[in-house]
Amino acid sequence: MLETSASDHAVYKPHIVAIANQKGGVGKTTTAVNLAASLAASGAPVLLIDFDPQGNASTGLGVASQDRGAGSYQLIDDGAPASIETYHTKYPGLWLIPAGPDLVGAEVELAAKTRREFQLRDALSAWRAAAPFRYILIDCPPSLGLLTLNALVAADGVLVPLQCEFYALEGVSGLTRTIEMVRRRLNPALRLRGVVLTMYDKRNNLSDLVAEDARGFFGDWVYETVIPRNVRLSEAPSHGMPVSEYDPRSAGAQAYAQLAEELLRRDSVPAASAVAR
Ligand code: ADP
Ligand code: MG
Numbered sequence: 697m698l699e700t701s702a703s704d705h706a707v708y709k710p711h712i713v714a715i716a717n718q719k720g721g722v723g724k725t726t727t728a729v730n731l732a733a734s735l736a737a738s739g740a741p742v743l744l745i746d747f748d749p750q751g752n753a754s755t756g757l758g759v760a761s762q763d764r765g766a767g768s769y770q771l772i773d774d775g776a777p778a779s780i781e782t783y784h785t786k787y788p789g790l791w792l793i794p795a796g797p798d799l800v801g802a803e804v805e806l807a808a809k810t811r812r813e814f815q816l817r818d819a820l821s822a823w824r825a826a827a828p829f830r831y832i833l834i835d836c837p838p839s840l841g842l843l844t845l846n847a848l849v850a851a852d853g854v855l856v857p858l859q860c861e862f863y864a865l866e867g868v869s870g871l872t873r874t875i876e877m878v879r880r881r882l883n884p885a886l887r888l889r890g891v892v893l894t895m896y897d898k899r900n901n902l903s904d905l906v907a908e909d910a911r912g913f914f915g916d917w918v919y920e921t922v923i924p925r926n927v928r929l930s931e932a933p934s935h936g937m938p939v940s941e942y943d944p945r946s947a948g949a950q951a952y953a954q955l956a957e958e959l960l961r962r963d964s965v966p967a968a969s970a971v972a973r
Contacts, residue, residue, distance in 0.1 A: 709825060710831055710832045711832070711852055711853060712824070712832045712851045713834070713855050714836055714850075714854050714855070715728045715731075715856075716847065716854050717836075717838070717858070717868075718844070719838060722858065722859040722895075723859055723892075724857050725752040725756060726894070726929055726930075726933075727857045727892060727955075728746075728753050728833055729753050729757060729933070730940065730949075731952055731955055731959070733938030733939075733952070734938075734952045734955065735960070736787055736788065737956075738957065740830035740956075741789040741830050742789060742790055742830065742831045742832070743793065743827065743829045743833070744793070744835065745768050745792075745835065746794050747795065747835055748799075748836065749799040749837060749843075751796075751799075753792070757785050758786075758936025758937060759783060761796075763794075764783070764794035764796045765796070767794045767796030767799065769802060771793065771815065771819040772819070774809065776819055780819070787941070791829070799843075803841050806846070807842060812842060813849045813882055814849055814882075815846055816850040817883070840871070845882075848874070848883065848886060849883045849886075850883075851883070851886060852887065852889075853886070853888070854887070854889055858892065858906075859894050859895050860893055860897065860900075860902070860903040865913060868913070875888060890918070890919050890959070891918045892919050892921070892922075892923060894923045895924075895925045896922045896924050898924070920958060921955040923948070924947050924951055926951070928943045928948045929946075939952065940952065
């Protein structure tokens with residue numbers, strides 16, 4: 697919801713969305729980077745938090761290691777930081793908190809802390825109300841470890857990328873159980889926000905079967921927009937660009953633009969259907 701402050705600057709309470717699936721290679725980072733860029737291009741300012749020690753989202757947005765500053769490690773380093781350092785990308789409306797090298801040891805360090813699941817939430821909570829973003833997207837690592845748990849505890853919603861391949865739904869129950877556990881014990885506000893089918897290949901019957909299965913399992917939570925397998929999406933990160941910049945006419949760029957539109961559309965509708973699953 698857009699609010700207007702006394703100074704007439706737009707002030708948002710950003711939606712915090714964790715992009716999670718404990719499987720690697722399903723399209724989390726590709727979705728995080730390109731959805732963020734597409735939302736920003738549609739006029740919804742976005743902060744993307746790279747929460748994977750591999751730092752693929754940071755690389756994908758062309759931010760070199762030496763430019764990553766405090767990075768997302770500052771968000772899990774005990775207590776609310778006085779200020780949060782963000783990196784303004786060269787794309788209007790798109791900010792990043794990159795993943796620096798410190799993040800590699802973070803899971804182990806987190807394990808020793810008392811509020812180990814709440815570090816990110818604590819860091820964002822005071823800051824969030826005044827943060828000039830419509831969305832904060834969190835690109836999670838491929839595990840259900842403490843970094844992902846921190847993301848789920850800080851978030852209002854989880855977006856799950858599901859790769860259209862044979863084992864897609866295997867392991868999904870682990871993820872839905874984790875979401876349920878987090879909601880019960882740590883963050884009652886957490887909701888499944890949507891499932892996005894990725895790497896859909898229309899020449900492969902299996903893709904349709906997986907899509908059908910996913911819709912059977914998740915129902916309306918599956919976005920209508922399906923992300924096709926598209927080589928431009930896999931090339932763009934090596935140029936440090938979102939696909940919308942690398943090849944705006946590609947099927948991949950169009951699909952992520954459409955996903956951003958769908959997300960914005962769903963968010964502008966009163967959340968009558970947004971009941972807990
Ligand atoms: P994750 O973050 O879940 O590990 P990535 O987003 O890094 O997954 O994707 C894994 C690999 O698949 C990457 O090399 C990426 O470029 C590629 N990829 C992701 N989505 C697509 C797609 N729709 N079409 C083609 N390649 C894709
Ligand atoms: Mg990734």
